Structures are given as structure tokens and as C-alpha cells.
Amino acid sequence: MNKTAMQTNVIQANDAPAITPDMLQKYDVAGPRYTSYPTADRFVEAFTENAYLQALEQRRMTGANLPLSIYVHIPFCESLCFFCACNKIVTKHHERSAEYLTYLRHEIALHLEHLAPKDIYKAPTISQLHLGGGSPTFFSDSELSELMAMLKENFIFAEGGEYSIEVDPRTVNDARLAHLASLGFNRLSFGVQDFDEQVQKAVHRIQPESQVFSLVETARRLGFDSVNVDLIYGLPKQSPASFTRTLAQIVSLKPDRVALYAYAHLPERFKPQRRIDTYALPEAADKIAMLSNAISTLMSAGYVYVGMDHFALPEDDLAVAKRQGRLHRNFQGYSTQPDCDLISLGVSAIGRVGNTYSQNAKTIEEYYDALKQNRLPIVRGLALSRDDLVRRAVIMAIMCQGELQYEAIELAYMIDFKSYFANELVMLKEQEATGMVELDDEGLLVTDTGWFFVRAIAMVFDRYLQTDRNRARFSKII
Ligand code: SF4
Structure with a gap:
């Protein structure tokens, strides 16, 4: 065409x-949402650790020099957001992070045995790293340093790669952002959802607008390449008028990227959502008005519509990649990095190696058990036909x-x-x-x-x- x-x-x-x-x-x-095809609900338990090891073996034989992408899932959060559909563990016990790090270290070592045994191969290169959750910033500064040190001991970070982390604004301050920059992260993604106080109360996630503005300002000063803000429409207590105010604030905040998600109320699948007052949810017509208004507000403010749910300023890498036809899609959404094998670490994490997808155990007990037995915690996946x-x-x-x-x-x-x-x-x-x-x-x-x-x-x-x-x-x- x-x-x-x-x-x-x-x-x-x-x-x-x-x-x-x-x-x-x-x-x-x-x-x-097609972060993969086939989608994760098609994965089967017949795809076992052995099938995954074969895929790693095949990669070693055929494509060991190609850069990797790494995803690390950190499941802990201090408090529960009622709209949450993520795999997370809500706890105030920060000592759980240290234990989790020990298992992550072991999981990395097991991967390395099959990816590139140290005495034979040099460390694999990575061009993309994403820390997601849960809340990666549940980890203390020293725990984040330890995690990055263990990754850097085992992988070579490519120049110009995308190294990103999801940040819960309630868990960081200027000094913590400076620490993230010093560790080599060059992209931040802030979970904002909505600035409206009533909405924040209704979803049990209070974070003052002034705090987000100040953090984004600091991130800019620190030289992060890109700052993303996540918004959600369709939350309880939201109305077209309240969301218009939030959008106006976002336009004045001017993040490099905006991800705008529709809230999916599926309380039968996601237990936290049962705490949402169904009567406070906006009507379908109001949701449509909010989306329609968001699209026109963001685009009038100069944002490019990159693709499903994503907007970026024209000079942001994502918008540039879109213009140049270099956009890719993986489990973290859109990416500017070429399609590459994805090694996923942590509870419930999903990876992609060669023509296979695989997923780790969804409960932390199962995840720990497998690693105690020196097994990779793969519980299901798919070999693509x-x-x-x-x-x-x-x-x-x-x-x-x-x-x-x-x-x-x-x-x-x-x-x-x-x-x-x-x-x-x-x-x-x-x-x-x-x-x-x-x-x-x-x-x-x-x-x-x-x-x-x-x-x-x-x-x-x-x-x-x-x-x-x-x-x-x-x-x-x-
Ligand atoms: S939305 Fe994020 S911060 Fe809130 S409970 Fe879920 S994973 Fe944790």
C-alpha cells in the first residue's frame, strides 16, 4: 500500500x-490489549520449565549475541488501591524485600547457567530493563542498588538502552529520584490516575497534585530522558467535569508521555475492586465523554497519539519511533527497542524467548518453592505454532x-x-x-x-x- x-x-x-x-x-x-499474541490467557501448563530451557538453549546456539530485554516484577505495595488488577502483595513489612532479593539473585543465576555459562560465554548484553510491580519503589534505596548491582554483575547494559522504573509518587522524594538516576535509570513512569481528591479517596490512593508536580520537575532537572504519567478514566466519583480538570493539570505538567487507560470493573476477577462502590462509577456515556475529551485535550496540547492508550510529545522517542515506523510492542506496552528476547524475573513475570512465551508462578510461595529446589519457577507458557x-x-x-x-x-x-x-x-x-x-x-x-x-x-x-x-x-x- x-x-x-x-x-x-x-x-x-x-x-x-x-x-x-x-x-x-x-x-x-x-x-x-495485544502485549503478546497469542494472549497470556492462552498459555498452557503443558509448557514446562524444560520447554523453556530448550528455548534458552536454542537462543544460545543461534542468537546469543543479540541484546536482551529484562523485566523484574517487584510485587510489594504498602497500601491497596481499590482499582488494582496487578499481581501484588500489600504489606508494611519491608523486611520481605530482602528475602525477595535473595530469590531474585538465585533466579538470575539459574538463567545465566542456561543463557551464557560464565566460563564459556561473555555476559549477555541488555538494551532494555523495566522494573514493574506492585511498586518497585517499595524497595529501599540500598535494595534497589543491590538489585541493579546484581544485574550489572551478570549483564552488560548497552549504551543508549531504555532503563525504566514504575514510580509510586507516594514512596519517593527528590533524593530518591536522584538515587534512581545514579543507578542508571533513564525513564520514569509515575502512577497518577487522577488528581481529583474525591476520586483519590474513592480508590484509596491519596497523592496530592503538588507532590506529583514537584517530582516531575525534579525528574526533569535530573535529566531523565522521558517521564510518563499513567491516567485512568472510569474510576468511581469521576465525572466528565472532574476529569477535564485533571486533564488541564496534566497539560500544564507536560509529561513526555501519557498513558490513558480505561478502568475495567471486574470485581469477580479482582478482589480489591469489590471495595469500590458500584454506584459511584460513571455511566458508560460519561466514560465515553471523558475519553473523547481526553483525546482532544491532549492532541490540542501537542501530543501525538502513538497507539492504543498512549500519547507522547512529538520530540519524545516514542513519537519519533512511531513516525519512523520503528515502534514495537511487548509486555510493557510500546517500545522503541527492536523486538528482542525478554527474560522475566520475579513472581508472575512473563517472558518471551524465541518462539515461546512463559510465565512464572503467580504466588510468592510457589515462586520461592521452585527456586529452593533449584528450578526456574516457570508454571505455564506456550510454544507458538x-x-x-x-x-x-x-x-x-x-x-x-x-x-x-x-x-x-x-x-x-x-x-x-x-x-x-x-x-x-x-x-x-x-x-x-x-x-x-x-x-x-x-x-x-x-x-x-x-x-x-x-x-x-x-x-x-x-x-x-x-x-x-x-x-x-x-x-x-x-
Ligand atoms: S495499583 Fe499499583 S500501587 Fe496500587 S495496589 Fe496495585 S500495584 Fe500496588
């Missing part, structure tokens, strides 16, 4: 499409580049695109009619409007969803 003939495929402030409430309503369906690989390439091209050249897929996977995806191309016709995609003989292009519903476009190619009508476990697109 000739992109220049049609459009730039990068949405900027001046050409923001008109997203009407009707459109938002129509495409408010439940669906995956050939069909999975073809569809993953298609879905990631849609989610990241917003376009698909049929020929590229045909050459890479030796298929005839139009016959392989005959049914999907018929389904896409409806989306073409509503202006979400443009189709021609050579490919597919996601339109400016379609970008806001990119999940729905990707879902057309998800083979598992085609046979699965029970989508209640997924969050709504909006």
Missing part, C-alpha cells in the same frame, strides 16, 4: 480526527505501524495472504465501510480514526477469538 498517497499515518494535533460518541459506543467491545507466528506478525504490524503490506508477510511466512486470510479480509470490509481502515490490493492501512480502535482491527486476525465468544475476561476497548 502506498502510504504517502493516502496519509502520513501519524496523527498530530492539527489533524486529530473527530471521534464521535457514536463511534466510541459502537466499538466499545471487550478485547485483548506457525499460524500463531504469522498472526503475531500481522497483529503487531497493525498495532505498531498501523499498516500491513501483504507481500512482506507472504515473503516472511511463505503464504498467499489473500487466501490465508480470506475470512478476515471479508470481516475487514465492515471496518473499511466505517472508515477505520483503508484496503487495497497490496495491503491495509489503519486510518487516523481507526487508530483509536486499533484493538478492534487487530482482533479480526486473532484466531482464538474467532472461536471464543466468552470475552468477558478482557477489558472493554473504551
